Amino acid sequence: MHRSNGECFERSISVDPAGATAGGASDFLQLDMGEAPAGGRADWLAGQLRRAIADGRLPVGSKLPATRVLAAELRVSRGVVTEAYRRLGEDGQLAGRGRGGTVVVAAPVTAGGEQTPHPGRAPGVPFGAGPGADVFDALRAAPARIDLSPGVPDLAAFPRAAWTRAERAVLAELPAAEFGYGDPRGTLALRRAVANWLARYRGIRADPDEVLIVTGTAQALGLIAQVYSRDGIRAVAVEDPGSLGVRQHLAHWGVATPPVPVDEEGIRVEALRASGARAVLLTPAHQFPTGVVLGGGRRRELMGWAADGGLIVEDDYDAEHRYDRAPVPALRSLLPEQVCYAGSVSKLLAPALRVGWLLAPAAYREAFVDAKRFADLGNAVLPQLVLARLMESGELERGLRLLRRRHRRRRDAMIAALADRLPGAKVHGAAAGLHLTVTFGAGPGADTELAAAALARGVKVHPLSWHAQRPYRQGLVLGYAARSPGEIAEGVAVLGEVLGSAVPPG
């Protein structure tokens, strides 16, 4: 049938210059039997395989196609392929593994198969002032026994079984067309589930059509920077101290981050007003890194600032985690037209899922959909549907309750260890979240030295000064959520030894 059609359309198909081949070509190594001499096909094939092993296209451990399959593709008798494989077997380069197929077991010593190290990926962590764009990658890659970096929940609590069950259920009923290109805003199922979640937990009333599914707060920051800077907003004021990562992201996208000081009530709104900034990024529920909750008076002042045209970016990064304080409704619930709200599952489930959400002010909504479309055409579909199921079934809520109990025990373990091992340090922001901050009286540079010394002894922490743009107290930002009470005690003990008696109490 095809052949006759081929003839019918001969003239037009001939615009493919490679034309129809009589046969004999495989995608595997792009082998073309047309190149083989008539009498020496097995020979030629063996030579091609040797070359591919020598130059690394077939690395040790890779599997060759079944002889039956390759013979069919090359349109030769199976004996030709068997013979070629046999010759390389004699050389010691291939081995039959029974049902495991034929595998490359050795490459000639001349093969340049060495791994090139990742350029610029030095083993050390640059703890000094002015940490570079890849400082968090470097810290993550650094080996350490106990990781007390802030920012991750208890990853051992990830609901693996529930995730697998939900994914199986999703795959069982998903129409085939849903595997195609989708809505750049995200699937309706997840936008609905997120709208319900935000209504229940964050006091936000949003229509599913207002929810934009993104790959996390990092992407949200990039989209915000793009959309706002197209609107002439080239600076977003940030809390100081405030997240280094957030500043790095905004700076990468060409947005300046003028600092506004934070005190015991949160950001100082009169300083924000004095800065002249048109937009500000806040972490009102649990300020990073101090852990301060934005006070009632400040919230009112901020609303006044926003009423005069100010735009707020609300990074609600760990609002669902609280221990000994009342819940704080999101600013977005009060000021939907002035607040661009960003949240994610990174602290609820796992950062590795790369799922978050953004609620834009109505005036910017279409611009954000465009930005998301041209960033990546929208999030992957399956994880969205699995997550929607976990949210709607109550599984995520149950998981959060479990997480909170575990995190609280770990928080208590850290506070106890700090009281014991760093009695002179002051603890901040422990009523909620996944981290706390300790400060101590010491001169500039002390905390980066301390963090470097701790890492040398196998304990990862963030120096507080990383997260401050202007001179601030020396201290450490310590995550407790991802570590067991025993690890926390051990890690804090190392910090105590490193801090020693050299640093006076803060």
Added chain:
Amino acid sequence: MHRSNGECFERSISVDPAGATAGGASDFLQLDMGEAPAGGRADWLAGQLRRAIADGRLPVGSKLPATRVLAAELRVSRGVVTEAYRRLGEDGQLAGRGRGGTVVVAAPVTAGGEQTPHPGRAPGVPFGAGPGADVFDALRAAPARIDLSPGVPDLAAFPRAAWTRAERAVLAELPAAEFGYGDPRGTLALRRAVANWLARYRGIRADPDEVLIVTGTAQALGLIAQVYSRDGIRAVAVEDPGSLGVRQHLAHWGVATPPVPVDEEGIRVEALRASGARAVLLTPAHQFPTGVVLGGGRRRELMGWAADGGLIVEDDYDAEHRYDRAPVPALRSLLPEQVCYAGSVSKLLAPALRVGWLLAPAAYREAFVDAKRFADLGNAVLPQLVLARLMESGELERGLRLLRRRHRRRRDAMIAALADRLPGAKVHGAAAGLHLTVTFGAGPGADTELAAAALARGVKVHPLSWHAQRPYRQGLVLGYAARSPGEIAEGVAVLGEVLGSAVPPG
């Protein structure tokens, strides 16, 4: 234990102004029992619930927390919660669903629960000249019986069972730390699997450290535009005709796309040279939309152009799909330092997975890692590991063989239907890929009118003129891979009727 620590650190914890609550606050609706009058707690709670239902925070169908759970959070007796639920049950707003819990079943008629339609999401598809940024979203959202848009493989062949099996295996052995933030380049397992795949199928020798995992070609284009424009490259020449989507993406990122004509041998390199462009984007294995394979002579000319400093972006979008022609090795295999290579699983498995890869020239590699980090911190981990497993186990290869047989039958069905129903039209580019192009002699505007008329009769196609920057032949781009032979015959019959005898043969 916590309490004593709390006392220890009282002074410092007091930086949280909300302070430690004696109890009585829930995240659910941010309820705070402190606000309830002493004697009327059930009353107060019922009122809060009514308000949340009325203002849409608790939509119809949403589930309330179990009375036991909510009572514990609010630190009240369970009777208080039961009583509040009972009152709303009497109103007809809540109903007990046994083990299904308590569910909102009705909202007062005053509730403003209407869905607001997505602004700007008009039902019609703008088929006219100058299609807008959301034209593909609009086309996708338009209802149609038979979708012959190009660009998707047979989605019904997605290996759901193999995917679930592989994901279960991945989750069974994944260390908890892998649920955290990861390498922005992607997981080593997938970078290795992709390097092996490219070696076997595309003749490319790459180290896993050279592979950047991205969310697909759309993201790759954005990263390329960002990195190259920072290097002063503000224009990337493109094939004409060539993909409208690609041009829209580059334009969004501020990169101009000067057109270079394509003939039967592919892009005209002397015209590229004359354009003065420093970079060009190509689809050498199966030019979109014409289906032309870049001829040997043109490949050599192009290598000369690149040797003089030209940069090539190779969009290898459907290279693994071929029927009656020899495989074509990737340009990247010949010119690793001049070619930025982009591929994805969108045509191998499903666009909805949003996974692709990019191989940058060494000089730009670090800049691409930075761009990916600040785009989204890297792809989600689980799908990467599942995909790596499917690639390394041979499952993807088997799937591709199956796909190719199915696609070929569908291609043949389309050619047969076209011969029958559009005998005057010329067929192009059918030796490979997931689509073909037909042209016919007609004046400007004829193909958009034809596509609009076809859509009105339930058949989606792309007018060829969407994909041409300069006047070109009138025609249609027709995807066959995702439709059954029966649907293809039916869809082409509609096209034949719509085209009628009004259009003379091309």
